[in-house]
Amino acid sequence: MDYSQLTLTGIMVILVLCLFGTKVKPAWLFASAIGTSYLAGIINLENMLINFANPSLITLILLVLISIGIEKTSLVRKLSNSLAKGTLSQSVTKLGLSTAFLSSFTNNTAVVATLISAVKENPTHAPSKLLLPLSYTAILGGTLTLIGTSTNLIINGFAVDAGMKPLGFFDFTLVGIGVLSSGLIAILLMLKLLPDNGKNEEEVLPFYLEGKITPGSKLIGKSIEENGLRELKDLFLAEILRDSKRLSAITPQQILKENDVLMFVGDIKSVPLLSQFDGLKVVHDKNEMNVEHLVEVVVSHGASIIGKTLKEAKFREQFSAAVIAVRRGHDRLQGGLGKIQLQAGDALILAPTPMFYESKNLKREFVYISGLDLKTYLNDKKSHSVFGSFLAILALGITGVVPLVKGLMVLLIAYLLTSIIKPNEIKRRFPVELLVIVGSAIGLAKLMISTGLAQEVSNVLLIVLGDWGAYGAFIAIFILTLLCTELITNNAAAALAFPIAYSLALGFDVSPLPYIMAVAFGASASFISPYGYQTNLMVYSAGNYKLKDYIVMGLPLSIVYSITAIILIPLVFPF
Template identity: 40%
Template sequence: MTTWVVLLSLAGLLVLLISGRVRPAVGFVSLAVAYLLMGLVDTATLLRQYTNPALATLLLLLLVSLALERSPLLERVSNRLVDGHPGRATFKVMGTSAVLSAFLNNTAVVATFLGAISRQRQIAPSRLLIPLSYASILGGMTTLVGTSTNLVVSSFAMSTAGFELSMFQFSWVGLPVALITFLVLLWQSRRLPHHQPEAAADALSYFLAADLHPGSEMVGRSIEANGLRSLEGLYLLEIERHGRLISPVGPEEVLQAGDTLVFTGEVGKVQALQRFPGLRLFGHQADDLLATNLVEVVISHESELAGRTLQEVDFRSMFNAGVVGIRRGGKRLEGQLGKIPLRVGDCLLMAVGSDFRQHRNLDRNFHLLSGSLTRPRLNRLESGLTLAGFATVIALATWGVLSLFQGLLLLLGALLVGSVLSPAELRRRFPFELWLIIGSALAIAQALEHSGAAGLMAQGMQAVFDGHGPYAALVGCYLLALVLTETVTNNAAAALAFPVAWSTAQAFGADPMPFIMVVAYGASACFLIPYGYQTHLMVYSPGRYSLKDFLRIGLPVSLTYSVAVLVLTPWVFPF
């Protein structure tokens, strides 16, 4: 009975994660606590999972990456990539992204390149951003530190089998797979759309909401009488009045106090709204906002804004900035800006106050696309020492002189002593949700084992693939990880697929290593849907992509990647 309760609860968690009704951290922690109360894991076992050595190594790596991403090296490299022929620029962007992502946090790599690519006007950003994101995945899956997914799998290997995966153990299969897939991606990139920022078709990029003040002389007059039909570069799209939308807006429509007017068109022409008395952009005078800097940002995967509206978080007080436009890919957002639930990857156009740069939560919430905002950078000496220190840690871990955990801990201590990082910054950017997800997933895996649910799943896998041998079961485990990473997230996919793969290997009496590796490779195989991987969400709106763009480019890439993984893995890591 307990076995089936565990299986049903795990299925329920998966449904909730796919539906997006709960955040992964909430779902995993709740299930781990439920198993604790059911007696499937004891308190000591639960707490031990949150101090798993590989998990601690992952957290240290992410904290050290806070210094690495502030190095001016990435910005200098990114500024030199986009020139000349689009094909050559695509090759340089992809190649550089892949190489850097093998050792640096691929989110930081994509964030830096994203700003440079979005600001330039030589090549349409839509031609470069999907290749950038995909190449960062290909580079990241080749080393232990290249992606958090590999370290998650290593943490499960440590918890289950008592060994960690080495620095370049992923490279034996990862490098040839990355090279083959890289060529297919380069070929497919020619099919990407051309969305030039200055093109007329881009007039629907942003939607600007303006509130009509009750005391305005525009109240009681029609749209035509107020001169709202002949705006330069802007078009009155709809009116929100008492919770309902009026669209299309006819010239005889009479304005009422409290109306929210939604405009679309060229953001640069927003000055046209200055001449209308009592018209306020997101609750503020248009001339007040226009007197400040306009900054365009993307909401990051760490942001506390995700799933909340601007009104709920009191955006103006939190950042001393007013949002004058929101963009989500090529999708039109309806209604008042302050009431739209925000998502990771949304583009915000903000008019920022004088002390906006001094807010310490900017890096956690936003990736900069354009504007005059300059983030603190390391000087040349700090940058050189930080990069040299990180390279030394990687080398010592590879040669077995120091473990990766020891090396990263020493480096983090040196960064704190040298004031490159501060305790406040570490507190602010600590990957708390990731720590909760992985620690809870490790505890859930223990419950699966103790309840017999893992053995039952292994028997099911054996029954399905009976007569086809362990290779068919290996393909099944890979496909499970791939489907999960496309529908949930990469780290959650690895956490859910690993216990199944491990139990399946035991049921077939096979070496578990190929099963462990295909879980890692499958959990990184997010090429079809943008919602499962943070770098895809980062490029989704700036590139003004649609789901169809990801499917058109991602399908041949995913097929190539999968075939290469399933051919090479059992050859390099035999059963």
């Protein structure tokens, strides 16, 4: 091996070890890897920077930004209102097909964010019976088209840079329909395995919130029963914090004192009831914050506030918002909100100030569920215009009349000029980490091919997999990519697997397409962990799920998905 191969090998080994073994954000790791490659002299500045202007990457960024407007439309929310009608199987089928269709041409995170609130509020079925299928079918739907998931666009960028023809918009569709069909059938057969967290009253009152009795309150000196605090709808007074002491097993005769902090467990929609009591403040030290407009967020797996209390994280100063309620799956939390150490997947209810939306790290720290744009939903006329114009641009791009990237750029400008999307939303939602990861990954993948490192790795694999033949190597690449996407990000898995898969195809002297598709579909197969894919994390607390629910549902689904993909890909894309 020459200098370039040895240096790049060291860089890639350290990158993989850090991705698997540390909590450092993938964006930092990929940026460091490509930056080190430049400093080591194995790539020049121009070739490094040009990867961030890759047409597939620009298309992906534009789609993410345009989804800001699409998620404001009323059409998706109206569609969700019909999902509660019929049996559970009928509802899951309608939900799955609708979600898959929407996810095939827009950002699946936006689709889940738009539908999740309506699914939670449906009167017929427990949300826990619908939310995990919502996430899974959003992932499955993303495999249907070139733009359905970021992975497909990235793979296309890799393929073009390797000298192959660009992948077509519907090249993924036949296999995608197969995995969607088998996956949806598997989900329907496993519905009984989903927990029913909607009928047990203790589980439908999951949020943990506090109210403080302020000086001069009429509640002071009276019992809980006299104040009417035992008869609140969907709220239960769990304990009282008084002078750093925690009073539990509270009786109706308990007398309230000034500065008592009352800890409630209940439905967040009942928070306005607390504001009706004289001198009982839910947000007691920031008067400009109110509970009329709430934001519900989930702590991201890579958030810097994990392991810290609200005070240690300086939450109010950092985000200009007060945490008024916390939820952590099935766990019954104790003590004041300020003493709770935050964990990934915690659902937080925030009372924001206007400055909240200007916070720099919102996208990194939180997965949004609802509330950020509650007051900016578009009317029916604008909703039809947004969907119509988006579909028109897609049609022009698919038919080759107008390049897709150019059409999306014009559409984004039009949305900005008509205030469908506001500049501050672009600033707040711009996917910087995605840009860094994908741009760096494209550069590293090209380096692995150009330096011959990918060929060296494939030569070793050819020796190991030689007796298995081209089909055995194809299966091995699929399984390798699938395991990587469950343990690290889907984009990182694609970046690591693509150059090896491409070189293996050349080594076996067969078409690279089945190997490339193995990477694409393998990188989209994240079902077993709530942390493997963003939509899985979004429904984690919303559905009151436990980790075992993902394993029980996700493992069989992953097996069905894998078998279907492994059978169909070689049939659609022969060796």
